[in-house]
Amino acid sequence: MAQEMPKKGFVGTLKEVYWELCRPNDRFDYLQFFLGEIPGYLGLLWRKKIYSRHFKSAGKNLTVYQGVRIRNIHCMSVGDDVYLGLENNFQAGGGLTIGDRVAFGPGCKVWTINHKFDDLETPIMEQGYDFKPVSIGNDVWLAANVFIMPGVEIPDGCIIAAGSVIGVKKYPPYSIISGNPARVIGNRLKNKEKEESEDKS
Template sequence: MILHQGISKAISSIKGEDFILDNRIPIGYLFSTIFFRVFRGIRGAVIFKSFKRVFVSSSSKIKCVSKIQIGYNLSIDRNCSIDALSIEGIVFGDNVSIGKYTCIECSGTLKDLGKGLIIGNNVGLGTHGFFGCAGGIEIGDNTIFGNYVSLHSENHNYADTHIPIRLQGVNRKGIKIGKDCWIGSKTTILDGTEIGDGCIVAAGAVVRGKIESYSIIGGVPAKTIKKRS
Protein backbone atom coordinates (compact mmCIF):
# COMPACT_ATOMS: atom_id res chain seq x y z
CA MET A 1 0.00 0.00 0.00
CA ILE A 2 2.77 2.47 0.96
CA LEU A 3 4.74 1.59 -2.17
CA HIS A 4 1.66 2.09 -4.34
CA GLN A 5 1.01 5.49 -2.76
CA GLY A 6 4.62 6.57 -3.23
CA ILE A 7 4.65 5.58 -6.90
CA SER A 8 1.28 7.28 -7.45
CA LYS A 9 2.62 10.54 -6.01
CA ALA A 10 5.76 10.33 -8.14
CA ILE A 11 3.81 9.72 -11.35
CA SER A 12 1.31 12.48 -10.49
CA SER A 13 4.20 14.91 -10.02
CA ILE A 14 5.81 13.91 -13.33
CA LYS A 15 2.59 14.01 -15.38
CA GLY A 16 1.17 17.11 -13.74
CA GLU A 17 -2.20 15.46 -13.00
CA ASP A 18 -3.61 13.00 -10.46
CA PHE A 19 -2.57 9.39 -11.02
CA ILE A 20 -3.57 6.64 -8.57
CA LEU A 21 -2.27 3.09 -8.96
CA ASP A 22 -4.65 0.20 -8.36
CA ASN A 23 -3.65 -1.31 -4.98
CA ARG A 24 -4.28 -4.81 -6.37
CA ILE A 25 -1.19 -4.66 -8.61
CA PRO A 26 1.39 -7.18 -7.29
CA ILE A 27 4.65 -5.78 -5.93
CA GLY A 28 6.69 -7.96 -8.31
CA TYR A 29 4.81 -6.55 -11.29
CA LEU A 30 5.54 -3.00 -10.10
CA PHE A 31 9.27 -3.64 -9.69
CA SER A 32 9.42 -5.25 -13.14
CA THR A 33 7.63 -2.27 -14.68
CA ILE A 34 9.92 0.22 -12.93
CA PHE A 35 13.02 -1.70 -14.07
CA PHE A 36 12.00 -1.64 -17.74
CA ARG A 37 10.90 1.98 -17.43
CA VAL A 38 14.33 3.00 -16.16
CA PHE A 39 16.03 1.04 -18.96
CA ARG A 40 13.79 2.67 -21.57
CA GLY A 41 14.49 6.08 -20.03
CA ILE A 42 18.24 5.58 -20.40
CA ARG A 43 17.79 4.52 -24.03
CA GLY A 44 15.54 7.52 -24.72
CA ALA A 45 18.10 9.91 -23.24
CA VAL A 46 20.83 8.44 -25.44
CA ILE A 47 18.76 8.48 -28.65
CA PHE A 48 17.35 11.98 -28.27
CA LYS A 49 20.28 13.41 -26.27
CA SER A 50 17.76 14.85 -23.86
CA PHE A 51 16.67 14.50 -20.23
CA LYS A 52 12.99 15.23 -20.91
CA ARG A 53 12.02 11.77 -19.63
CA VAL A 54 11.74 9.97 -22.95
CA PHE A 55 11.13 6.21 -22.72
CA VAL A 56 11.97 4.08 -25.76
CA SER A 57 11.71 0.29 -25.96
CA SER A 58 14.84 -1.51 -27.17
CA SER A 59 12.84 -3.18 -29.97
CA SER A 60 11.60 0.09 -31.49
CA LYS A 61 13.31 1.71 -34.47
CA ILE A 62 13.61 5.47 -34.90
CA LYS A 63 15.00 7.10 -38.06
CA CYS A 64 15.98 10.72 -38.70
CA VAL A 65 16.00 11.71 -35.02
CA SER A 66 17.25 15.18 -35.97
CA LYS A 67 13.78 15.93 -37.42
CA ILE A 68 11.94 15.10 -34.17
CA GLN A 69 11.03 17.66 -31.49
CA ILE A 70 9.97 16.18 -28.16
CA GLY A 71 8.10 17.32 -25.09
CA TYR A 72 8.33 15.77 -21.65
CA ASN A 73 7.33 12.16 -20.88
CA LEU A 74 7.28 10.70 -24.38
CA SER A 75 6.72 6.93 -24.20
CA ILE A 76 7.39 4.65 -27.19
CA ASP A 77 6.36 1.05 -26.58
CA ARG A 78 7.92 -2.05 -28.11
CA ASN A 79 8.28 -2.81 -31.83
CA CYS A 80 7.35 0.68 -33.02
CA SER A 81 8.74 2.11 -36.26
CA ILE A 82 9.14 5.90 -36.56
CA ASP A 83 10.66 7.52 -39.65
CA ALA A 84 10.70 11.31 -39.32
CA LEU A 85 12.26 12.07 -42.71
CA SER A 86 10.06 14.91 -44.02
CA ILE A 87 9.95 18.64 -44.66
CA GLU A 88 8.67 19.69 -41.23
CA GLY A 89 9.49 16.56 -39.23
CA ILE A 90 7.65 15.34 -36.13
CA VAL A 91 6.59 17.37 -33.08
CA PHE A 92 5.56 15.47 -29.94
CA GLY A 93 3.91 17.41 -27.10
CA ASP A 94 4.11 16.52 -23.40
CA ASN A 95 2.82 13.18 -22.08
CA VAL A 96 2.49 11.44 -25.44
CA SER A 97 2.31 7.64 -25.46
CA ILE A 98 2.74 5.46 -28.55
CA GLY A 99 1.35 1.93 -28.37
CA LYS A 100 3.29 -1.15 -29.44
CA TYR A 101 3.64 -2.07 -33.13
CA THR A 102 2.74 1.46 -34.24
CA CYS A 103 4.23 2.76 -37.50
CA ILE A 104 4.74 6.48 -38.16
CA GLU A 105 5.95 7.17 -41.71
CA CYS A 106 6.39 10.79 -42.76
CA SER A 107 7.48 10.23 -46.38
CA GLY A 108 6.26 7.40 -48.58
CA THR A 109 9.03 7.89 -51.13
CA LEU A 110 12.46 9.50 -51.38
CA LYS A 111 11.38 11.18 -54.63
CA ASP A 112 8.96 13.53 -52.86
CA LEU A 113 9.33 14.21 -49.14
CA GLY A 114 6.20 14.40 -47.04
CA LYS A 115 5.11 17.18 -44.70
CA GLY A 116 5.21 15.60 -41.23
CA LEU A 117 3.31 15.13 -37.96
CA ILE A 118 2.29 17.36 -35.06
CA ILE A 119 0.90 15.78 -31.87
CA GLY A 120 -0.33 17.88 -28.94
CA ASN A 121 -0.15 17.25 -25.20
CA ASN A 122 -1.62 14.23 -23.39
CA VAL A 123 -2.25 12.21 -26.55
CA GLY A 124 -2.40 8.42 -26.51
CA LEU A 125 -1.90 6.39 -29.69
CA GLY A 126 -3.17 2.80 -29.46
CA THR A 127 -1.35 -0.32 -30.54
CA HIS A 128 -0.79 -1.41 -34.17
CA GLY A 129 -1.54 2.04 -35.59
CA PHE A 130 -0.38 3.41 -38.93
CA PHE A 131 0.21 7.13 -39.46
CA GLY A 132 1.04 8.06 -43.05
CA CYS A 133 2.06 11.70 -42.67
CA ALA A 134 3.10 12.65 -46.21
CA GLY A 135 0.29 15.22 -46.53
CA GLY A 136 0.66 16.36 -42.93
CA ILE A 137 -1.21 15.19 -39.82
CA GLU A 138 -2.13 17.37 -36.83
CA ILE A 139 -3.60 15.91 -33.62
CA GLY A 140 -4.91 18.14 -30.82
CA ASP A 141 -4.39 17.90 -27.06
CA ASN A 142 -6.05 15.15 -24.99
CA THR A 143 -7.08 13.05 -27.99
CA ILE A 144 -6.96 9.26 -27.61
CA PHE A 145 -6.78 6.51 -30.23
CA GLY A 146 -7.92 2.90 -30.11
CA ASN A 147 -5.95 0.00 -31.57
CA TYR A 148 -5.39 -0.62 -35.29
CA VAL A 149 -6.26 2.94 -36.33
CA SER A 150 -4.81 4.10 -39.66
CA LEU A 151 -4.41 7.59 -41.12
CA HIS A 152 -3.57 8.18 -44.79
CA SER A 153 -2.82 11.81 -45.66
CA GLU A 154 -2.29 11.40 -49.41
CA ASN A 155 -4.04 9.83 -52.40
CA HIS A 156 -2.82 8.34 -55.66
CA ASN A 157 -3.75 10.12 -58.90
CA TYR A 158 -5.60 7.81 -61.30
CA ALA A 159 -7.33 9.91 -64.00
CA ASP A 160 -5.17 8.76 -66.92
CA THR A 161 -6.09 5.18 -67.86
CA HIS A 162 -3.08 4.92 -70.19
CA ILE A 163 -0.53 5.34 -67.40
CA PRO A 164 -0.13 2.91 -64.47
CA ILE A 165 -1.55 4.40 -61.28
CA ARG A 166 1.76 3.95 -59.52
CA LEU A 167 3.37 6.36 -62.04
CA GLN A 168 0.76 9.13 -61.85
CA GLY A 169 1.98 10.61 -58.60
CA VAL A 170 -0.05 11.65 -55.57
CA ASN A 171 -2.10 14.54 -54.24
CA ARG A 172 -2.13 15.70 -50.63
CA LYS A 173 -4.53 17.71 -48.48
CA GLY A 174 -3.57 16.59 -44.99
CA ILE A 175 -5.51 15.45 -41.91
CA LYS A 176 -6.47 17.49 -38.85
CA ILE A 177 -7.95 16.05 -35.66
CA GLY A 178 -9.08 18.40 -32.91
CA LYS A 179 -8.71 18.37 -29.15
CA ASP A 180 -10.33 15.89 -26.77
CA CYS A 181 -11.39 13.40 -29.45
CA TRP A 182 -11.82 9.64 -29.07
CA ILE A 183 -10.93 7.68 -32.20
CA GLY A 184 -12.29 4.12 -31.96
CA SER A 185 -10.34 0.99 -32.84
CA LYS A 186 -9.86 -0.01 -36.49
CA THR A 187 -10.92 3.42 -37.72
CA THR A 188 -9.54 4.55 -41.08
CA ILE A 189 -9.07 8.29 -41.60
CA LEU A 190 -8.50 9.44 -45.19
CA ASP A 191 -6.75 12.44 -46.71
CA GLY A 192 -8.58 15.76 -46.52
CA THR A 193 -10.36 14.91 -43.26
CA GLU A 194 -10.88 17.57 -40.59
CA ILE A 195 -12.34 16.34 -37.30
CA GLY A 196 -13.47 19.04 -34.90
CA ASP A 197 -12.88 19.21 -31.15
CA GLY A 198 -14.59 16.75 -28.84
CA CYS A 199 -15.63 14.23 -31.50
CA ILE A 200 -16.12 10.49 -31.02
CA VAL A 201 -15.48 8.15 -33.95
CA ALA A 202 -17.06 4.70 -33.65
CA ALA A 203 -14.89 1.61 -34.11
CA GLY A 204 -14.40 0.52 -37.71
CA ALA A 205 -15.49 3.81 -39.28
CA VAL A 206 -14.02 5.11 -42.53
CA VAL A 207 -13.77 8.90 -42.26
CA ARG A 208 -13.38 11.51 -44.97
CA GLY A 209 -14.47 15.15 -45.04
CA LYS A 210 -15.16 17.80 -42.44
CA ILE A 211 -16.70 16.69 -39.13
CA GLU A 212 -18.29 19.29 -36.87
CA SER A 213 -17.08 19.57 -33.29
CA TYR A 214 -18.73 17.36 -30.66
CA SER A 215 -20.14 14.95 -33.22
CA ILE A 216 -20.46 11.19 -32.74
CA ILE A 217 -19.87 9.52 -36.09
CA GLY A 218 -19.71 5.96 -37.40
CA GLY A 219 -20.15 3.75 -40.45
CA VAL A 220 -18.63 3.22 -43.90
CA PRO A 221 -18.50 5.95 -45.01
CA ALA A 222 -18.81 7.64 -41.62
CA LYS A 223 -21.87 9.78 -40.97
CA THR A 224 -23.02 11.78 -37.97
CA ILE A 225 -25.04 9.65 -35.55
CA LYS A 226 -25.74 12.41 -33.05
CA LYS A 227 -24.19 15.37 -31.26
CA ARG A 228 -22.65 15.03 -27.81
CA SER A 229 -24.60 18.06 -26.58
Protein backbone atom coordinates (compact mmCIF):
# COMPACT_ATOMS: atom_id res chain seq x y z
CA MET A 1 0.00 0.00 0.00
CA ALA A 2 1.31 3.44 -0.88
CA GLN A 3 2.29 5.56 2.09
CA GLU A 4 0.05 8.57 2.66
CA MET A 5 1.63 12.01 2.78
CA PRO A 6 1.41 13.49 6.28
CA LYS A 7 -0.84 16.53 6.62
CA LYS A 8 1.35 19.51 7.46
CA GLY A 9 -1.03 22.46 7.19
CA PHE A 10 -0.21 25.70 5.38
CA VAL A 11 2.81 26.69 7.50
CA GLY A 12 4.17 23.15 7.49
CA THR A 13 3.84 23.00 3.71
CA LEU A 14 5.75 26.29 3.32
CA LYS A 15 8.52 24.94 5.56
CA GLU A 16 8.74 21.75 3.49
CA VAL A 17 9.00 23.75 0.27
CA TYR A 18 11.69 25.94 1.85
CA TRP A 19 13.81 22.91 2.76
CA GLU A 20 13.30 21.46 -0.71
CA LEU A 21 14.59 24.69 -2.23
CA CYS A 22 17.65 24.44 -0.01
CA ARG A 23 18.58 21.08 -1.54
CA PRO A 24 20.21 21.41 -5.01
CA ASN A 25 18.55 18.32 -6.50
CA ASP A 26 15.07 19.34 -5.33
CA ARG A 27 15.70 22.93 -6.41
CA PHE A 28 16.46 21.70 -9.92
CA ASP A 29 13.10 19.89 -10.01
CA TYR A 30 11.37 23.24 -9.52
CA LEU A 31 13.59 24.87 -12.16
CA GLN A 32 12.82 22.29 -14.82
CA PHE A 33 9.10 22.60 -14.09
CA PHE A 34 9.29 26.27 -15.10
CA LEU A 35 11.86 25.95 -17.89
CA GLY A 36 10.80 22.63 -19.40
CA GLU A 37 7.97 23.90 -21.58
CA ILE A 38 9.35 27.24 -22.79
CA PRO A 39 9.20 27.01 -26.59
CA GLY A 40 11.55 28.15 -29.33
CA TYR A 41 15.03 29.59 -29.19
CA LEU A 42 14.55 31.15 -25.75
CA GLY A 43 13.67 27.80 -24.19
CA LEU A 44 16.62 26.04 -25.85
CA LEU A 45 18.99 28.79 -24.70
CA TRP A 46 17.84 28.84 -21.07
CA ARG A 47 17.73 25.06 -20.71
CA LYS A 48 21.23 24.69 -22.14
CA LYS A 49 22.62 27.37 -19.84
CA ILE A 50 20.90 26.30 -16.61
CA TYR A 51 20.80 22.51 -17.02
CA SER A 52 24.52 22.41 -17.84
CA ARG A 53 25.31 23.76 -14.36
CA HIS A 54 23.51 20.88 -12.66
CA PHE A 55 24.90 17.87 -14.54
CA LYS A 56 27.77 15.93 -13.01
CA SER A 57 29.59 17.08 -16.16
CA ALA A 58 28.43 18.58 -19.44
CA GLY A 59 30.17 19.07 -22.78
CA LYS A 60 29.71 21.68 -25.48
CA ASN A 61 26.65 22.30 -27.68
CA LEU A 62 24.02 20.70 -25.46
CA THR A 63 20.45 20.81 -26.81
CA VAL A 64 17.52 20.19 -24.44
CA TYR A 65 14.11 20.19 -26.14
CA GLN A 66 10.74 20.80 -24.52
CA GLY A 67 9.33 18.34 -22.02
CA VAL A 68 12.63 16.77 -20.94
CA ARG A 69 12.44 15.48 -17.37
CA ILE A 70 15.57 14.49 -15.43
CA ARG A 71 15.65 12.95 -11.97
CA ASN A 72 18.98 13.08 -10.10
CA ILE A 73 20.65 15.26 -12.72
CA HIS A 74 23.76 15.45 -10.50
CA CYS A 75 24.39 11.75 -11.33
CA MET A 76 24.26 12.33 -15.12
CA SER A 77 27.19 13.18 -17.43
CA VAL A 78 26.76 14.27 -21.05
CA GLY A 79 29.41 14.80 -23.72
CA ASP A 80 29.64 17.23 -26.63
CA ASP A 81 26.83 17.73 -29.18
CA VAL A 82 24.17 15.83 -27.22
CA TYR A 83 20.49 16.22 -28.19
CA LEU A 84 17.91 15.42 -25.51
CA GLY A 85 14.67 15.11 -27.49
CA LEU A 86 11.07 16.09 -26.92
CA GLU A 87 9.47 14.52 -23.83
CA ASN A 88 12.57 12.51 -22.90
CA ASN A 89 12.64 11.11 -19.36
CA PHE A 90 15.85 10.25 -17.51
CA GLN A 91 16.13 8.62 -14.07
CA ALA A 92 19.86 9.00 -13.43
CA GLY A 93 20.07 8.05 -9.75
CA GLY A 94 22.13 4.92 -10.49
CA GLY A 95 24.58 6.85 -12.68
CA LEU A 96 24.13 7.80 -16.35
CA THR A 97 26.94 8.56 -18.80
CA ILE A 98 26.19 9.79 -22.33
CA GLY A 99 29.03 10.20 -24.84
CA ASP A 100 29.59 12.69 -27.65
CA ARG A 101 27.22 13.18 -30.60
CA VAL A 102 24.30 11.28 -29.08
CA ALA A 103 20.75 12.06 -30.24
CA PHE A 104 17.53 11.00 -28.52
CA GLY A 105 14.28 10.94 -30.49
CA PRO A 106 10.99 12.03 -28.91
CA GLY A 107 9.62 10.02 -26.00
CA CYS A 108 12.83 8.17 -25.06
CA LYS A 109 13.32 6.94 -21.50
CA VAL A 110 16.50 5.91 -19.69
CA TRP A 111 16.22 4.24 -16.28
CA THR A 112 19.05 3.42 -13.87
CA ILE A 113 16.92 2.34 -10.89
CA ASN A 114 14.57 -0.58 -10.47
CA HIS A 115 12.40 -1.93 -7.64
CA LYS A 116 13.72 -4.91 -5.71
CA PHE A 117 11.25 -7.79 -5.69
CA ASP A 118 13.06 -10.95 -4.50
CA ASP A 119 11.46 -11.14 -1.04
CA LEU A 120 8.00 -12.65 -1.47
CA GLU A 121 7.11 -11.89 2.16
CA THR A 122 7.60 -8.13 1.80
CA PRO A 123 5.51 -5.86 -0.45
CA ILE A 124 7.52 -4.73 -3.48
CA MET A 125 7.07 -1.06 -2.61
CA GLU A 126 8.86 -1.68 0.71
CA GLN A 127 11.88 -3.59 -0.64
CA GLY A 128 13.93 -0.63 -1.81
CA TYR A 129 15.77 -0.20 -5.11
CA ASP A 130 18.59 -1.58 -7.21
CA PHE A 131 20.91 1.07 -8.67
CA LYS A 132 22.63 0.08 -11.92
CA PRO A 133 24.51 2.59 -14.09
CA VAL A 134 23.77 3.07 -17.78
CA SER A 135 26.45 3.98 -20.32
CA ILE A 136 25.80 5.23 -23.86
CA GLY A 137 28.83 5.59 -26.14
CA ASN A 138 29.69 8.12 -28.83
CA ASP A 139 27.79 8.68 -32.08
CA VAL A 140 24.63 6.86 -30.98
CA TRP A 141 21.11 7.56 -32.27
CA LEU A 142 18.09 6.46 -30.25
CA ALA A 143 14.90 6.80 -32.29
CA ALA A 144 11.47 7.65 -30.88
CA ASN A 145 10.12 5.93 -27.75
CA VAL A 146 13.19 3.83 -26.96
CA PHE A 147 13.36 2.52 -23.37
CA ILE A 148 16.79 1.80 -21.86
CA MET A 149 16.73 -0.48 -18.80
CA PRO A 150 19.07 -0.23 -15.77
CA GLY A 151 22.58 -1.63 -16.27
CA VAL A 152 22.66 -1.33 -20.08
CA GLU A 153 25.87 -0.46 -21.93
CA ILE A 154 25.44 0.78 -25.50
CA PRO A 155 28.76 0.96 -27.37
CA ASP A 156 29.87 3.53 -29.95
CA GLY A 157 28.06 3.97 -33.23
CA CYS A 158 24.85 2.08 -32.44
CA ILE A 159 21.40 2.87 -33.82
CA ILE A 160 18.36 1.93 -31.72
CA ALA A 161 15.13 1.52 -33.68
CA ALA A 162 11.92 3.25 -32.60
CA GLY A 163 9.99 1.60 -29.79
CA SER A 164 12.79 -0.76 -28.75
CA VAL A 165 13.21 -1.93 -25.15
CA ILE A 166 16.91 -2.41 -24.44
CA GLY A 167 17.81 -4.88 -21.71
CA VAL A 168 21.22 -5.92 -20.37
CA LYS A 169 23.02 -7.78 -23.14
CA LYS A 170 26.33 -7.58 -25.00
CA TYR A 171 25.93 -5.37 -28.08
CA PRO A 172 28.82 -5.00 -30.57
CA PRO A 173 29.86 -1.48 -31.60
CA TYR A 174 27.96 -0.01 -34.57
CA SER A 175 25.04 -2.42 -34.09
CA ILE A 176 21.56 -1.73 -35.40
CA ILE A 177 19.27 -2.82 -32.56
CA SER A 178 15.51 -3.30 -32.65
CA GLY A 179 12.59 -4.93 -30.87
CA ASN A 180 11.11 -5.80 -27.49
CA PRO A 181 13.13 -7.51 -26.19
CA ALA A 182 15.79 -5.88 -28.35
CA ARG A 183 18.14 -7.84 -30.59
CA VAL A 184 20.84 -6.96 -33.07
CA ILE A 185 19.42 -6.89 -36.61
CA GLY A 186 22.43 -5.47 -38.45
CA ASN A 187 25.82 -3.84 -38.17
CA ARG A 188 26.85 -0.55 -39.75
CA LEU A 189 30.48 -1.68 -40.17
CA LYS A 190 29.48 -4.84 -42.05
CA ASN A 191 27.08 -2.82 -44.21
CA LYS A 192 29.91 -0.43 -45.11
CA GLU A 193 32.30 -3.31 -45.88
CA LYS A 194 29.66 -4.93 -48.09
CA GLU A 195 29.07 -1.69 -50.02
CA GLU A 196 32.82 -1.22 -50.54
CA SER A 197 33.27 -4.77 -51.81
CA GLU A 198 30.33 -4.34 -54.21
CA ASP A 199 31.85 -1.10 -55.50
CA LYS A 200 35.14 -2.87 -56.24
CA SER A 201 33.51 -5.79 -58.09
